[in-house]
Amino acid sequence: MKGRTVMKLDQDIQEILISQEDLEQRIEEMAAEITRDYAGKAPLLVGILRGSYIFMADLVRHIDLPVSMDFMVVSSYGAGTVSSGLVNIKKDLEEDIEGKDVIIVEDILDTGNTLVKLTAELLKRRPASLKLCVMLDKPDRRTTPIKADYTGFSIPDAYVVGCGLDYDQGYRQLPYVGVLKPEVYE
Numbered sequence: 001m002k003g004r005t006v007m008k009l010d011q012d013i014q015e016i017l018i019s020q021e022d023l024e025q026r027i028e029e030m031a032a033e034i035t036r037d038y039a040g041k042a043p044l045l046v047g048i049l050r051g052s053y054i055f056m057a058d059l060v061r062h063i064d065l066p067v068s069m070d071f072m073v074v075s076s077y078g079a080g081t082v083s084s085g086l087v088n089i090k091k092d093l094e095e096d097i098e099g100k101d102v103i104i105v106e107d108i109l110d111t112g113n114t115l116v117k118l119t120a121e122l123l124k125r126r127p128a129s130l131k132l133c134v135m136l137d138k139p140d141r142r143t144t145p146i147k148a149d150y151t152g153f154s155i156p157d158a159y160v161v162g163c164g165l166d167y168d169q170g171y172r173q174l175p176y177v178g179v180l181k182p183e184v185y186e
C-alpha cells in the first residue's frame with residue numbers, strides 16, 4: 001500500500017474491497033472521460049457533502065478543463081446503516097445553475113432515493129445539462145431506477161467505509177474502500 005502509515009482504524013476493517021491504487025487509477029480514467037466529454041465547456045461540479053469531498057478532490061485534480069465547484073448537503077442516512085428514504089436539502093448551492101453544464105458528484109449510489117429526488121430538484125433550475133458521477137454503485141440495492149453517467153466501481157451489497165464514506169462520521173480518511181468488521185456496529 002505505497003508505504004502508507006498503518007492506522008489504528010485499519011484494525012476495524014474486515015476486508016478491503018477496492019485498494020487505494022485501483023481507486024486512483026479509476027478516478028484518473030473517469031476524469032479523462034469527463035475532460036473528453038466536456039471539451040470546450042466549463043462544467044460546474046456539484047459535490048454532495050460530506051461523503052463526496054475526497055472523491056471530488058481526487059477527481060477534479062485530473063480534469064483538464066476550467067471547472068467550477070459548489071456543494072450541497074442533503075441528509076439521507078443517520079448514524080445507522082438503513083436508508084431513511086427521504087432527502088432533505090440542508091445546505092443549498094451558492095451558484096445559480098441555470099444554463100450551466102452540471103455534474104453531480106456523489107460518493108455512492110445505493111437505493112437511488114437521494115439522487116432521484118436531487119436530480120428532479122436540480123432539473124427544475126434549468127441547467128444546460130445534468131449528469132451524475134459516482135465513485136461507487138451498489139446496483140443490487142436499487143429501489144428507484146437511476147443510472148450514473150460515470151461510475152467508478154460497482155460493488156456488492158455491503159456497507160462500506162473509506163474514501164469519504166463514513167460509519168457514524170468515522171473512517172472517512174481511509175484511502176481504500178473497505179467493509180467494517182461486524183463487531184464495530186453490532
Ligand code: 5GP
Pocket residue numbers: 051076077083106107108109110111112113114115158159160161165166167
Ligand atoms: P441512496 O439514497 O442511494 O440509498 O443513498 C445514498 C447515500 O447513502 C450515500 O450518499 C451515502 O451517504 C449513503 N450510503 C449508502 N450506502 C452506503 C455505504 O455502503 N456506506 C456508507 N458509508 N454510506 C452509504
